[in-house]
Amino acid sequence: MEPLKDTLQTLQDEALRRIESAADAIALESLRVEYLGRKEGRLTQILRSLAQLSADEKKAIGQQSNQVKGLLEEALTRKQESIEKEKIDLSLKTSLDLTLPATPWMRGKCHPLTQVMDDIVSVFTRLGFNIAEGPEVETDFNNFTALNHPPDHPARDSHDTFYVKDFKDGANVPLLMRTHTSPVQVRYMTTHKPPVYIVSPGRVFRHEAVDATHSYVFHQVEGLAIDTDISLADLKGVLSLFAKSLFGGDGGIRFRPSYFPFVEPGIEVDISCTLCQGKGCSVCKNTGWIEMLGAGLVNPKVLRTVGYDPEQVSGYAFGIGAERVAMFKYGINDIRLFYENDLRFLKQF
């Protein structure tokens, strides 16, 4: 009886000591098997030998060996945890060169002209304008005549035009590639009653030799508002918001009289140069202003053509060249870059 008790005590001391000094998880596991293994464990064997003892002895030794078992298990768990912690602590010391290149990601972007047109359009859709679009092949009537460019009018000179073979309109006039997005206005007004608030983004064509500042294709965003009480003050308000939204700054704009047949008064709109805050620099040729777009009040002749009464309604229209905006905004000096689609260019926006 006594020897058994001592044996248990010795086993406990020895086991605790060995657990404490176990080197790693494997050593710890073999200690667990050695002492507590279900079949061959030394404590298990001792417990198995209790069968030969009296009931009192069984009880006393049983109690003691359960205590030993508990202690050993607790020691194993504690040691286990401490080994794992040491392992983690060790792994935290392994240094990694985090400057190595990241996994490549592939994400494309919209063309800069799309970005600019989306930006412009959103200025006006936020105000409640609808987006209206139209075909790129147009009739002479929609592109010119209805917009107060009658046949044989010199204002047509500034719209060198591509004509389409084999196709004519109802009046037997050849179809053409639209020279501006303004025919969309005609289409919209002839099918809608005032009030009208639209923006028309789109691709347009002019029969022009290509160089750094000219392209036979370009993009416009045109706006049109027709209502019972529209004045030049409204035009100045929205264009100022446009300037502020696209270029930042204080939204300073300047109107100058000009001429576009479909508006009267016709206005050339300059924006305050945001590169020099209007102080004058090489980009604005020291004027502090950048020529940006054409606008005006819709010519009553146009209103009458689409069946509106110029005594009852008035309106404004403006046409913004997306290339011009993008070139100023990003400092691009060659319009051809937009259509070459060189990735080294596209990736900059």
Add this chain to the structure above:
Amino acid sequence: MKVSVHWLKEFVPFDLSPEELSVLLRNRGFDVASITPCGGPVQKVVTARVETVSKHPNADKLSVCSVFDGHDTLQIVCGAPNVAAGQIVPLAKIGATLPGGLVIEKATLRGEESSGMLCSRRELRMAEDHSGILVLPADTAVGQDVQTLLMLGDSVLDVEVTPNRPDVLSHWGVAREIAAALKKPLQWPEIKISKPGRAGPSFIRIDAEDLCSRYTGRLVQNVTVQESPLWMQLRLLRCGFRPINNIVDITNYILLELGHPLHAFDLDVLAGSRIVVRLSRDGETIACLDGATRPLKDALVIADAESPVALAGIMGGEKTSVQSGTKNLLVESAQFQPATVRRTSRRLGLSTESSYRFERGTSFEMADIASRRALHLILKTAGGVFAGEQDVSTRKPKTRPLHVAVKRLQELLGVPVSSADVRTALKSMDFQVKATATTLTVIPPMHRQDIQETADVAEEIIRTLGYDRLQGRLRGAPGRAEPVDRRRQLMRTGRQFLMGAGFWETRHAGLLSRDSAHKFYGETLPPFVELENPISTSGELLGTTLLINLLLTMNRNLRQGQKDVRLFETATVFHREKESTGERIAENLSLAWIATGNYQADHWKFRARPLEFWDAKSWLNGLMAEWKVTDWTLDSADLPACLHPQEALRIVAAGRGIGFIGRIHPHQTARWEISPDTYLCEIDLNVLADRPSSPVRYQELPKHPAVIRDVSLVLPETTPWADIVSFLKKRFDLIEQTELFDVFKDASLPEKHRSLSFRLTLRHADKTLSDRESSDIFQSILDELQREFQGQLRTAAPK
């Protein structure tokens, strides 16, 4: 249009720098494109005659001249190679100042004294020419101040005049704008001519009455055709005209001065000494002043008794032109219909200073004034006798009073405007204004044919008051908000998806060359819409596909050294569509992409993998999912020739093909110089946009667990995977998902067979499947698959 500031000051006095003047003009609607100084200023530079020239004793390249300045004879050392005795030249005397501040002092040059300097054009800053001294006309008086004589210190402004303002296409017209802005009176140029000697017979007939509203002819006898006076030549040169002879120069001078084009005929060559304004007859031609003979067709011409002698309003004829021997003149000043001049000018491709003004509109009154001013100058500079005149008009312009409400002007302009403001502004521009209680009666001056209604008057008001008065007002648009257009939505979401998948958006003009169309389509082209007047053969067809330009752009980027290139475009394509009444142009919105290189770029840690068809297919699936299009399929019908016959599919929706996806045909790769691992796709968005979009309906989340089973089936290679999926879907509604995870082929399998391994997810919506139930279902799936497809089970390990 070039205008001389010096010349403008003859009509209106002003004291503005050229820069201030251009600001003034810009604020009135006339941009100034450039300002060019015309020499000077100089002081104490006078005209002088070279009396003698002798070689400098000590210098090869210098001459010693004696020069007479009207008072004294001076010795001048001169380095110019062209100096010669008898010349009249500009002499900078001792104490003279030249442009740039150079002061002339007495000097000794290699031992010879020089009391001044003879000047070249460059020294007077008239031009860059420094090859010799400036030689003035032989009849120039000596001792004159050169600054005055050569009008140095002048500047030429290049003024941009908009097409609505032909009345400003002259010095007179520009001066009128300046006078209005500065509120100063205008001074008419001098016209002093007496009545012609006798009233002769009629010599003008207007046959084309609709096309010519006025024709004045004035006859001058016995003129001396010679060089124009220096001042006239200088002014013409400054405004871009080449001096020819005094008569031709005067017609050009008047065009620049008053804006009205004139023409002078040699009366003695004019058959029948008469003028007929008529349309050209069939087969007529005219030899023009520029030496070209032009065929005429329904052109308005000025004819003599026999044949056309001038293209009305465009250019005179060679035969009747004023030459050095011309003695007797007929001076034409007319008003032609703008449209007819423009049509003929465009048809002949012949645009002149004259046609430019006539097609924009000339003034009825000015036709006569300009003619009389020309006579004044002719008689003054070419001598001769005013021998006759005739003035024929077919209709006179009427003044049209406009009734303008001041309130309406305010409403349009958005600035407070008083009745007095309006009157002051309009009167400054020669409008007549009568006020009543609420409206103004406005009579525009005759030269303002562009003023037709209230809006035109509004522009005049704000142009005079200045736009600085205008305050912006920002209001929302109380329009009818419409739902977003489905086409734009498809375009926007398509872009977003493709950008996320690494594609870059491109934009092209959409025009194609026939050559590139053949490259893409082969021998036979589909019907193209063509341009009548392409700029070059590189863009004569309207694109039927976006892929051709994408292939060209791909090639350009590869040549720049790019490797993994993914590009897309959304734009319009054009098709010819047959209709009952003929053909129409169908414009469709198309989305296309092209990709080459690796699916994932090379990396130090992860191996790169080249693109495969499955990547392309996955982007297509992604697009359709993005667009929430569910009822679409793929088949291999009608594949275009540009695609690989084994690695391409047609995209079908709404029962029709809407596009293609696949690998580029190996024959195409060399043609476009791109890699064979290139994949393409094009989708017609119109078909998708025209269909009602299927609304999203929320599905209850599953409440019961799924049972998962793997199957490996050995099948003939020719059995498409899609058949198995659709069979399972049709037969077993408990199958929630079928995922292929392995396709395997080796010698252990029967010839031309492959093993497909896939995972089935079974789920009952209302209950948990028991082991027994799921095993039974699974067994029947296996049985049916084997029966349907003659498949052999490889393994069937329940998990």
